[in-house]
Amino acid sequence: xxxHYEGFAMTEMMGKPDNPPRANGSxxxxxxxxxxxxxxxxxxxxQGYFEWDDFRDELIAEIKSWEDAHPVDRSxxxxxxxxxxxxxxxxxxxxxxxxxxxxxxxxx
Amino acid sequence: xxxxxxxxxxREAYSAARVRALEALLIKKGxxxxxxxxxxxxxxxxxxxxxxxxKIVAKAWSDPAFKDRLxxxxxxxxxxxxxxxxxxGAEGEHMRAVANGPHVHNLIICTLCSCYPWPVLGLPPYWYxxxxxxxxxxxxxxxVLKEFGLAVPDAVEIKVWDSSAQIRWFVVPERPAGTEHLxxxxxxxxxxxxxxxxVAVAKAS
Numbered sequence: 001x002x003x004h005y006e007g008f009a010m011t012e013m014m015g016k017p018d019n020p021p022r023a024n025g026s027x028x029x030x031x032x033x034x035x036x037x038x039x040x041x042x043x044x045x046x047q048g049y050f051e052w053d054d055f056r057d058e059l060i061a062e063i064k065s066w067e068d069a070h071p072v073d074r075s076x077x078x079x080x081x082x083x084x085x086x087x088x089x090x091x092x093x094x095x096x097x098x099x100x101x102x103x104x105x106x107x108x
Numbered sequence: 109x110x111x112x113x114x115x116x117x118x119r120e121a122y123s124a125a126r127v128r129a130l131e132a133l134l135i136k137k138g139x140x141x142x143x144x145x146x147x148x149x150x151x152x153x154x155x156x157x158x159x160x161x162x163k164i165v166a167k168a169w170s171d172p173a174f175k176d177r178l179x180x181x182x183x184x185x186x187x188x189x190x191x192x193x194x195x196x197g198a199e200g201e202h203m204r205a206v207a208n209g210p211h212v213h214n215l216i217i218c219t220l221c222s223c224y225p226w227p228v229l230g231l232p233p234y235w236y237x238x239x240x241x242x243x244x245x246x247x248x249x250x251x252v253l254k255e256f257g258l259a260v261p262d263a264v265e266i267k268v269w270d271s272s273a274q275i276r277w278f279v280v281p282e283r284p285a286g287t288e289h290l291x292x293x294x295x296x297x298x299x300x301x302x303x304x305x306x307v308a309v310a311k312a313s
Contacts, residue, residue, distance in 0.1 A: 006151040007226065014224070015237030025158035025230025025301035033124040036131055039145030046148065049139065069113045081123055088130065096139060105133040106126055 005046045012052065018059045021079055034080035041087045050094040058086035058093075155192040158230035161278060162299040163189060166292045168207075169283040178205045178280065203228065206269060207280040208306070213260050214279045215253065215306035217245045218271040225276035229301045236305075246270065256307045278304045284312040 010027075013019040020038070021028050029035040045052040062082040070076070091097045116122055134140045164186060168175035178185040182205045203225055206214040218224055219242060224232045235241050245252045249266045253259075260266055269277040281303040287295060302308035 004151060004156070006148060007156060010152075010231060011224075011226070014232055015234075019234070022231045022233070025226075025233075027152055027231065031120065031124065033127040035149060036127050036145050039148045040127075040131060040134065040140065042148045043140050043144040044134075047140070066113060076119070078119070078123070081119070084123060084127060084130075091130075091134075097133065097137070101133060102130065106129040108129075 006042060009042060009045065009052050013056070016056075016060075018056055018063055020083075029080070034083075037080050037084045037087060041083065041090075044087075044091065044096065049096045050090050054094065055086060055090045058089045059083060062086045062089075156227045156230070158228070158301045158304075159296070160191055161225075161228035161230075161301065161304045162296040163191065163292075164205075164228065165280055165299045165304065166295040168205075168280050169287075169295055170292050175207065175280065179207050202273075202275050204269075204275050204277050205280050206267070206277055208282045208309075210282075211263070212265045212267060213253075213306065214267050214269060214277075215245060215249050216269045216271055216277045216279060217242050223271040223273055223276050225271070225278045228278050229304055233301075253307065256302075258308060279306040280304075281306075281308075281310045284310050286312040 010020075027038070029038065041055055044050060045055055059082060062085050066077070066082055067074075088097075088102055092099050092102070131140075131145070135142055164178065167189060168178050174185060174188070177188075182203045185205075186203065206216075208214055216225075218232075218236070224236065226232070241252070246268055249268050250260055253266070271277050281299065283295070284298065287298065290298075298310045298313060300308065300310075303310045
């Protein structure tokens with residue numbers, strides 16, 4: 001079926017362990033950086049830099065390792081922190097960026 | 109414990125800085141542009157979402173003839189409105205509206221996640237895909253609705269519509285009493301995704 005990429009991507013996530021927080025039918029971002037992190041991942045996948053499923057595998061793995069490290073106190077949970085970590089990993093794995101480049105960009 | 113998960117007091121500022129650095133790097137390398145993020149988000153924020161459903165329902169409340177057309181041929185009626193393209197296209201073309209009335213209350217459920225009418229309703233809430241919700245809503249809708257805080261009188265029939273890849277249902281809730289003086293735009297604010305799923309009724313603010 002012909003469908004918008006954005007629609008396809010979000011529909012794929014619904015009801016899965018990595019599905020994004022939303023309120024009243026809309027995605028909800030608590031700050032601008034969360035929105036930017038979300039948009040970058042979708043833009044990269046849409047442009048074919050990596051497969052959406054590959055990004056999601058990273059995201060699911062990130063969520064799981066965070067949960068394993070925080071079995072009791074989950075007050076510091078932030079979905080988009082995990083999203084960002086998954087995005088960096090997916091970008092490195094698929095060769096869009098290399099890890100040193102990211103480190104250097106962050107240091108400046 | 110993995111020390112990259114150590115709690116940082118400046119976590120928020122730290123994440124914000126990391127995102128800024130990553131975006132700047134991707135732009136510098138020509139992978140994305142400074143418009144890429146807004147282009148993607150525009151789709152969710154202004155084109156597809158529950159605000160479309162609210163417009164359709166508000167129009168139906170204000171114009172009974174439109175409501176009749178909406179129920180008779182949903183895509184055709186939606187096409188009359190000035191909504192973003194795509195609404196009456198691929199994703200929206202199997203949309204069907206069912207109207208609540210004094211003797212009938214409609215509830216939509218879905219056995220596949222992809223059949224939620226999200227161009228109109230936005231993204232489904234977390235419980236919508238829950239197998240318990242789906243099977244109980246099909247079997248004992250009255251009890252489930254009561255748990256949602258909605259007591260449907262015994263005299264009112266409850267119809268359950270199971271969306272599928274072929275048809276995506278949404279509910280036209282009843283216009284609440286005491287809203288006769290409101291404009292279409294003011295009415296839109298009363299129309300939540302829950303009312304268009306049939307797990308709530310619209311209330312006069």
